Amino acid sequence: QKEVEQNSGPLSVPEGAIASLNCTYSDRVSQSFFWYRQYSGKSPELIMSIYSNGDKEDGRFTAQLNKASQYVSLLIRDSQPSDSATYLCAVTNTGNQFYFGTGTSLTVIP
Amino acid sequence: GAVVSQHPSRVICKSGTSVKIECRSLDFQATTMFWYRQFPKKSLMLMATSNEGSKATYEQGVEKDKFLINHASLTLSTLTVTSAHPEDSSFYICSAKTSGRAPYNEQFFGPGTRLTVL
Numbered sequence: 001q002k003e004v005e006q007n008s009g010p011l012s013v014p015e016g017a018i019a020s021l022n023c024t025y026s027d028r029v030s031q032s033f034f035w036y037r038q039y040s041g042k043s044p045e046l047i048m049s050i051y052s053n054g055d056k057e058d059g060r061f062t063a064q065l066n067k068a069s070q071y072v073s074l075l076i077r078d079s080q081p082s083d084s085a086t087y088l089c090a091v092t093n094t095g096n097q098f099y100f101g102t103g104t105s106l107t108v109i110p
Numbered sequence: 111g112a113v114v115s116q117h118p119s120r121v122i123c124k125s126g127t128s129v130k131i132e133c134r135s136l137d138f139q140a141t142t143m144f145w146y147r148q149f150p151k152k153s154l155m156l157m158a159t160s161n162e163g164s165k166a167t168y169e170q171g172v173e174k175d176k177f178l179i180n181h182a183s184l185t186l187s188t189l190t191v192t193s194a195h196p197e198d199s200s201f202y203i204c205s206a207k208t209s210g211r212a213p214y215n216e217q218f219f220g221p222g223t224r225l226t227v228l
Contacts, residue, residue, distance in 0.1 A: 034216070043203045043222040044154070051214065088154070090217070098144075098207075098217055102153040 003027060004091050006101035014109050019076040021104050023089030026070070033065055033072045036088040038103065044088055048074060079108045112138045114206050116220030123194055124228055131189045131223045133204030139184035140206035144217070145177070148201045160187045194227045201225075 005024050013019045021035075032051055036044035050056045050063040050072065062075040072091075076083055089101040113136040123129050133143055143160045158179050159167045166179035178190040187206075191198055203222040207215050 032214070036219075041201075043219040046216060046218060049216055092215070100154055100156075 003093075003099035004089055004101040006087075006089050006104050008102060009105040010107055011104055012107045012109055013079050015079060015081060017079050017108075019079045019083065019106055019108070021074040021076075021087050021089075021106065023072045023074075023091075023101055024070055025072070025089075025091045025099070027091070027093050028067075028070060030067075030070075030091045030093055032092040033063070034090040035061075035063060035072075035074045036090060036100075037083075038086045038088060040085075076106075079106075081108045081110050084108050112136075112206070112208055112216070112218045114204065114218050114220040116204055116223055118223060119221060120224045120226075122226045122228065125195050126193055129191045129194055129225060131191075131202055131204070131225075133187045133189070133206070133220050135185045135206040135218075138206070138208055140187075141184060141209050142207040143181060143187040144205045144207070145179060145187075145189050146203045146205065148203060148222075150201075154203070157189075191225065194225070196227045199225055199227045 035048040037047050038044040048063040050065045053065050056063045060077045064073045084107050086103040086105050088103045091099050115134045117132045141162045145157045146154045148154050156169050157172045160179050160181040162181045162184050168174045181187040201222050201224050205217050205219040207217045
């Protein structure tokens with residue numbers, strides 16, 4: 001079983017809609033959770049960090065963490081074509097090692 | 111967020127030559143840096159974890175004699191691809207982990223180096 005699982009997509013949403021990206025992890029005692037955005041041909045960029053259960057909002061982005069269900073999600077409100085990218089979920093364990101998912105490709109259609 | 115630089119951004123070399131890539135954390139000290147490789151439309155692949163002042167830890171299947179890593183200071187790690195061959199052509203990305211109190215460490219990526227071996 002992989003440490004971090006994401007649906008590879010592609011996920012397509014119309015401009016202005018809410019994009020919902022999901023991630024599950026296998027280590028129940030994982031401590032930190034991150035979302036990265038990677039544009040084609042570029043390196044990943046950290047967009048959200050979340051450490052405790054619940055929601056964390058930053059602009060149009062909301063990260064949601066449910067440790068009981070071992071599930072972390074990223075919502076993008078009012079999606080824009082510029083949000084089209086691959087989104088990587090990352091999780092750290094108690095040893096502070098980072099594990100990345102394979103990414104979900106998002107396309108926002110104008 | 112913290113800033114990580116990488117140099118060069120792009121390199122083209124002949125088969126058999128060695129290429130050195132530098133990774134610097136510009137506004138923070140990084141005891142741990144990571145080196146990744148990514149092929150087109152594929153996932154990030156962790157090559158090695160670099161700890162300042164000690165030997166790097168390589169992932170299974172990564173040849174340590176081919177990919178030499180040096181982390182001599184808290185802000186600089188280098189990756190040298192020795193005797194490069196066309197199959198080594200890839201996008202190499204470094205990252206650095208902030209040294210804050212766990213679990214609040216974050217990992218920031220450099221812009222990457224695109225290596226083409228002719």
